[in-house]
Amino acid sequence: MAIRQATSSDHDAIWTILEPMIRAGETYTQPRDMSKKEALEYWFAPEKETFVWEENGAVQGTYFLKPNQQGGGAHVANCGYVTSAAAQGRGIARAMCLHSLERAKQRGFRAMQFNFVVSTNERALNLWLGLGFEVVGRLPGAFHHPEQGFVDALVMYRTLV
Amino acid sequence: MAIRQATSSDHDAIWTILEPMIRAGETYTQPRDMSKKEALEYWFAPEKETFVWEENGAVQGTYFLKPNQQGGGAHVANCGYVTSAAAQGRGIARAMCLHSLERAKQRGFRAMQFNFVVSTNERALNLWLGLGFEVVGRLPGAFHHPEQGFVDALVMYRTLV
Numbered sequence: 184m185a186i187r188q189a190t191s192s193d194h195d196a197i198w199t200i201l202e203p204m205i206r207a208g209e210t211y212t213q214p215r216d217m218s219k220k221e222a223l224e225y226w227f228a229p230e231k232e233t234f235v236w237e238e239n240g241a242v243q244g245t246y247f248l249k250p251n252q253q254g255g256g257a258h259v260a261n262c263g264y265v266t267s268a269a270a271q272g273r274g275i276a277r278a279m280c281l282h283s284l285e286r287a288k289q290r291g292f293r294a295m296q297f298n299f300v301v302s303t304n305e306r307a308l309n310l311w312l313g314l315g316f317e318v319v320g321r322l323p324g325a326f327h328h329p330e331q332g333f334v335d336a337l338v339m340y341r342t343l344v
Numbered sequence: 345m346a347i348r349q350a351t352s353s354d355h356d357a358i359w360t361i362l363e364p365m366i367r368a369g370e371t372y373t374q375p376r377d378m379s380k381k382e383a384l385e386y387w388f389a390p391e392k393e394t395f396v397w398e399e400n401g402a403v404q405g406t407y408f409l410k411p412n413q414q415g416g417g418a419h420v421a422n423c424g425y426v427t428s429a430a431a432q433g434r435g436i437a438r439a440m441c442l443h444s445l446e447r448a449k450q451r452g453f454r455a456m457q458f459n460f461v462v463s464t465n466e467r468a469l470n471l472w473l474g475l476g477f478e479v480v481g482r483l484p485g486a487f488h489h490p491e492q493g494f495v496d497a498l499v500m501y502r503t504l505v
Binding site: 208209211212213214215217252253254255256257258259293294296298299301319320321322323324325326327328329333336338340342 | 369370372373374375376378413414415416417418419420454455457459460462480481482483484485486487488489490494497499501503
C-alpha cells in the first residue's frame with residue numbers, strides 16, 4: 184500500500200472512483216451530470232496537489248490538497264477525499280486524511296478547513312471528529328440531498344500548529 | 345443613482361474601486377499583488393453576475409452574485425461588495441446588499457452565504473447583521489491581517505424564503 188502523487192496515467196482510475204460519488208450527489212456539491220473531463224479538470228486543478236492510495240497496482244482512493252483561500256487566507260489548507268465504492272470501510276479515507284495533515288504541515292499550512300461536510304454523511308463527520316477536526320459552523324439547509332431534501336452542511340476546522 | 349449590470353466598459357472604473365481594497369489586503373483574500381487583469385477576471389468570472397452602483401455617470405460601488413456551490417449546494421447564493429474609498433459611509437454597500445438580496449430571490453436562491461467575513465471588518469459585520477445575516481461559523485485565525493496578524497474569519501448566512 185502506498186499513497187503517492189497522482190499523474191495523468193491515473194485519470195481513468197480516478198474517474199472510476201469519482202463517477203459514482205458525483206452521480207449519487209449525496210456528499211459533494213459537484214453537478215450530478217458532470218462529465219469525466221470536467222471532473223478531472225476539477226480534481227487536477229492547477230492549485231491542487233492530487234494523490235492516490237494504491238494497493239497492488241490498483242488505485243482505491245484519491246485526494247487533493249490546496250489552499251482554501253488566497254492572500255490573507257492562504258495559510259489554511261483544504262482537502263477532498265474519495266474512496267472507491269469497492270474499498271469502503273477499510274480505513275482508506277482515514278489514511279489519506281492523516282497523509283494530508285502531514286503533507287499540509289510540511290508545506291507550512293497552519294490549519295485545515297472543510298467548507299462543506301454534508302451533515303447526513305455521518306461516516307465522514309465521525310472520521311473527521313476522530314482526527315481532531317471541530318465543527319466550527321453549521322449552514323442551515325445548505326445542501327439539497329437527493330433523498331432527504333434540504334439538510335445542513337457543516338464547516339470543520341483543525342489547527343496544525 | 346442606479347444599480348445596473350456591469351459591462352466591459354466599466355472595467356477601468358471597477359479596477360479603480362478594487363485596487364485599493366486588494367492592495368490593502370485587509371478584507372478580501374485576493375493576493376495583494378494581484379494584477380488588474382487577474383482582478384477583473386475574478387470579478388467577472390463566468391459564474392458571476394456583476395453589478396455597479398452609479399451616480400451621475402460615476403461608478404462608486406460594485407458587487408457580484410453567484411451560486412456559492414454547484415450541484416446540491418447551488419440554491420445558496422454568494423456575493424462580494426466593494427465601495428470606492430471616496431464614497432465610504434454613504435450607505436452604498438447597504439444599497440448593493442439589499443439589491444443583491446432581491447436579485448437572489450428573483451433568481452430562486454433560497455439563502456445567501458458569506459464564506460469569509462474578516463472579524464476585524466466591523467463595519468461590514470455590523471452591516472450584514474443589520475440586514476438579517478447571522479454568524480453561523482467562526483474560523484479561528486483563518487485570516488492573516490497585515491496589521492493585526494492572525495484574526496478570525498466569520499461565516500454568515502441569511503435565509504431568503
